[in-house]
Amino acid sequence: MKAGFRGNLVGTWLAALVALLQSWPAAPYAAEVPVVAAASDLQYVLVEVSETFTRDTGRAVKLSMGSSGNFTRQIMQGAPFELFFSADEGYVTELAGRGLTQDAGALYAVGRLALFVPRGSAVKADAQLHDLAASLADGRLRKLAIANPEHAPYGRAARQTLEKAGIWEKLQGRLVMGENVSQAAQFVATGSVEAALIAYSLAISGPMAGRGAYVLVPEEWHRPLRQRMVLLQGAGATARAFYAFVQLRSARAVFERHGFSLPR
Amino acid sequence: MDWSSLRLSLELALWTALLLLPLGMVAGRELAWRRFAGRAWVEALVALPLVLPPTVLGYYLLVAFGGSSAPGQVYQALVGRPLAFSFQGLLLASLIFNLPFAVQPMQRAFEAIPQDVREAAWVSGLTRWRAFLRVELPLAWPGVVSSLVLTAAHTVGEFGVVLMIGGNIPGETRTISIAIYDRVQAFDEGAAASMSALLLGLSLFAIAVVYLLAGRGRPR
Numbered sequence: 001m002k003a004g005f006r007g008n009l010v011g012t013w014l015a016a017l018v019a020l021l022q023s024w025p026a027a028p029y030a031a032e033v034p035v036v037a038a039a040s041d042l043q044y045v046l047v048e049v050s051e052t053f054t055r056d057t058g059r060a061v062k063l064s065m066g067s068s069g070n071f072t073r074q075i076m077q078g079a080p081f082e083l084f085f086s087a088d089e090g091y092v093t094e095l096a097g098r099g100l101t102q103d104a105g106a107l108y109a110v111g112r113l114a115l116f117v118p119r120g121s122a123v124k125a126d127a128q129l130h131d132l133a134a135s136l137a138d139g140r141l142r143k144l145a146i147a148n149p150e151h152a153p154y155g156r157a158a159r160q161t162l163e164k165a166g167i168w169e170k171l172q173g174r175l176v177m178g179e180n181v182s183q184a185a186q187f188v189a190t191g192s193v194e195a196a197l198i199a200y201s202l203a204i205s206g207p208m209a210g211r212g213a214y215v216l217v218p219e220e221w222h223r224p225l226r227q228r229m230v231l232l233q234g235a236g237a238t239a240r241a242f243y244a245f246v247q248l249r250s251a252r253a254v255f256e257r258h259g260f261s262l263p264r
Numbered sequence: 265m266d267w268s269s270l271r272l273s274l275e276l277a278l279w280t281a282l283l284l285l286p287l288g289m290v291a292g293r294e295l296a297w298r299r300f301a302g303r304a305w306v307e308a309l310v311a312l313p314l315v316l317p318p319t320v321l322g323y324y325l326l327v328a329f330g331g332s333s334a335p336g337q338v339y340q341a342l343v344g345r346p347l348a349f350s351f352q353g354l355l356l357a358s359l360i361f362n363l364p365f366a367v368q369p370m371q372r373a374f375e376a377i378p379q380d381v382r383e384a385a386w387v388s389g390l391t392r393w394r395a396f397l398r399v400e401l402p403l404a405w406p407g408v409v410s411s412l413v414l415t416a417a418h419t420v421g422e423f424g425v426v427l428m429i430g431g432n433i434p435g436e437t438r439t440i441s442i443a444i445y446d447r448v449q450a451f452d453e454g455a456a457a458s459m460s461a462l463l464l465g466l467s468l469f470a471i472a473v474v475y476l477l478a479g480r481g482r483p484r
Contacts, residue, residue, distance in 0.1 A: 009290055013286060016283075021343050021355075022342070022344070035434070043449075062433070064434065078349065079349040079431045080346075080350075080433070186451070205451075
């Protein structure tokens with residue numbers, strides 16, 4: 001084959017690729033079903049609230065769960081989410097500062113941190129983390145799971161709590177970090193670690209029932225997990241309706257039942 | 265079982281395999297028979313996704329696809345939609361990380377065609393195109409099928425790149441391997457188990473097909 005012929009083939013291929021991408025049907029999310037990005041401590045509560053929303057209004061939202069930090073990064077890169085439920089208001093403030101949101105958003109819940117120990121663990125769950133510290137000293141605690149403090153708000157709260165308890169430094173090398181708080185819960189639910197600091201909302205959730213014991217850690221040991229939601233640029237009518245729906249008394253009651261405090 | 269994720273993965277696999285087929289065929293044939301300066305570099309570039317961590321590719325794509333980057337803007341001007349966090353973005357990423365799976369089996373297949381067979385085709389007066397269609401392709405077809413199957417299977421299984429540039433959007437970028445991760449985190453063991461079993465079967469089937477074809481090419 002002559003060089004020109006080969007060049008033509010590659011050129012034709014590229015042209016075909018561009019034509020294909022151009023003619024691709026518009027993304028399904030552009031239709032009436034907005035994609036909602038939500039912190040993974042909302043795994044269960046938001047599924048319940050969105051089902052009620054669909055039943056009441058006939059509209060639907062798609063939920064994408066993950067860590068607030070990663071979503072923030074993705075939104076900055078142009079991810080097509082319409083509504084963002086952050087587990088930490090700092091991320092919302094940051095997005096608002098960049099002009100990526102419609103306003104400053106609204107506080108919808110305050111999260112609590114819990115110590116969870118799986119069934120059969122050598123560690124006892126007490127609110128002051130006394131046995132956690134003791135088990136660290138005597139070697140009963142091999143691994144403790146937390147969410148990654150770098151980009152997961154519950155991980156940051158866990159770090160502050162462990163610092164307050166004076167055992168953060170000693171824990172180095174024994175920490176297992178989940179990509180988000182849901183993964184940390186996964187590690188402890190399977191008994192792969194002796195204990196974990198996870199969202200209270202996950203600790204009391206159905207799938208964790210019977211898998212171990214939990215206790216709330218003192219609220220004042222970490223900065224409050226003030227969870228803020230915000231409508232992003234390009235949010236449509238359904239996203240707005242869901243945003244309003246979450247602030248109704250009925251939806252707030254669901255949040256409370258799932259272990260969240262309500263903002264005053 | 266998350267059917268929309270399965271459908272999405274299969275669509276992605278199909279398009280990737282079909283689009284890479286002609287490119288892989290040309291590249292595989294050239295690399296098999298032509299000696300040119302920088303050939304080793306071209307081969308290295310094609311093989312690169314085999315050893316490159318998916319996160320490295322994911323990182324570069326995330327930066328390149330972003331709306332503020334030059335490639336991202338060129339794409340948006342050309343196609344009229346942003347590339348990041350879309351099915352098309354996954355497709356482009358798929359085309360890149362599947363390059364070795366598309367090219368290498370075909371390269372091996374063309375390499376296995378003896379020189380005298382090709383010469384015989386030329387002296388019998390066949391045009392290049394007819395020689396390609398009537399002589400080379402029939403001999404190389406196990407490689408062509410292997411390339412299609414491997415590309416498709418690998419696309420269905422890709423996780424790291426998709427997680428980084430996809431954003432886990434249901435019906436748009438949540439492929440089945442992402443859906444499994446998602447279901448595990450949601451403690452939905454049933455769905456995770458059934459989807460994992462399906463992928464296990466699919467992968468085994470794909471590999472079996474490849475080995476079956478490789479066995480046919482071998483002298484008995």
